[in-house]
Amino acid sequence: MRDCLAEAEAIFRAGLARVDPLAMMERVLSLTGDVLRVATETECHQYDLAGVKRIFVLGAGKASARMALGLERLLGDRITAGVVAVKEGYRERLSRVRLLEASHPVPDARGVAAAREVLAMARQAGPDDLVIVLVSGGGSAILAAPVDLPGRRLTLADKQETTRVLLASGATIQEINCVRKKLSAVKGGRLAAAISPARCLGLLLSDVVGDDLDVIASGPTVADPTTGADALAVLARYGVTDKVAPEALAVLDDVAAGRAPDTPKPGDPVFARTRTVLVGTNFQALLAARDKAREFGYDTVVLTSHLTGEAREMANLFLGMARDIAEYGVPLSRPACVIAGGETTVTLRGPGKGGRNQEMALAFLAGLARQAKSAEEAVFLAASTDGSDGPTDATGAFASLDILRRGLELGLDPALYLVENDAYHYFEAVGRLLKTGPTNTNVCDIKVLLTP
Helix, strand or coil: CHHHHHHHHHHHHHHHHHHEEEEEHHEEEEEEEEEEEEEEEEEEEEEEEHCCCEEEEEEEEEHHHHHHHHHHHHHHHEEEEEEEEECCCCCCCCCCCCEEEEEECCCHHHHHHHHHHHHHHHHHHHCCCCCEEEEECCCHHHCCCCCCCCEEEEEEEEHHHHHHHHHCCCCCCCHHHHHHHCCCCCCCCCHHHHCCCCCEEEEEECCCCCCCCCCCHHHHCCCCCCCHHHHHHHHCCCCCCCCCHHHHHHHHHHHHHCCCCCCCCCCHHHHCCCEEEECHHHHHHHHHHHHHHCCCEEEEEEEEECCCCEHHHHHHHHHHHHHHHCCCCCCCCCCEEEEECCCCCCCCCCCCCCCCCCHHHEEEEEEECCCCCCCCCCCCEEEEECCCCCCCCCEEEEEEEEEHHHHHHCCCHHHHHHHCCCCCHHHHHHEEEECCCCCCCCCCCCEEEEEC
């Protein structure tokens, strides 16, 4: 009898291995003599390092330390100096690049200090220098220096309060980062402005649905097409205008009214010598997961890499597919595997603990409890590629009828835990949390549905 829980985890881990930052850097970058070559499936660029006076390495995000490790192995003592900031615990042993740690998803004082150190090194670069910027998901919170505007005293506490409100509102990462850019000294292209007139090569690992370059870590080296009015519209859309920090709201008002400078826009000369290259995506991880599922003998489809919306609602999509596969053999014949990626959201209603993937798995269980017919053999895994689902130490959670029965034996009703947004404690009790620890990568989430 096949162990579907183990197979689901193996499929997830195959996707994870595909987007290991060290392997990606080795695949994308090469050095022949003095020529540094950057080649992906869609573009290729070359840099003659013989004409470069100094090479600086800067970075931020959950994967930036491992990306820096790959760069150190390639360039060695050609690197003059560097500093990258990561989420606490996402460490690598680096020799040329200084490693800093900070809080995520809510910023802390270490993130402010890290941002200032990154900016200080960026401003050292001159026109004969090359600055390589390593960017991955998590960078928005990890580099947290408030923007310095005349007449305003935006503080870390203001940014923390605003971040908490946005994270609980149900806003998408695109919308959250629209607001973050206006409040930051680094985001929305402001790091590129600090690097100019040096040459800047940004290497990005995408944790954003759609891979929008200006949204990944809030686009520190990418022109910002959004405006102050756009940021105010996000607050209004989710009814949180009166909940964010007053000084943060004042900054957004000033930017929208033209009383304060906005982030640099497309066509700004600060980007004249800046190039940004996407080196890893969620879709690449999904393809590797698909290949692993096929090795196990599953009829497999990658449904989408653009899964968004409320986590608990998306759970119904997977539950419905499990029933269709079992009853009608569509869209796949059993044994079947459906794989999807993206990043859903959670609107907090209760005081519980969890993350978007745990919430989705719990909602899947709650749906099974209402009607297990046809889906009784299904196994579902929702997990984050960065190793931390929400503010927890879990990567995600499994769902199946056996797990539901175990919960009922313990007197646990998944629907009640769902009301409290308390998926973590439910799955902790039934022993079905997935914990990988820090993965040092980050390309959104992977969902695996098996119908044996």
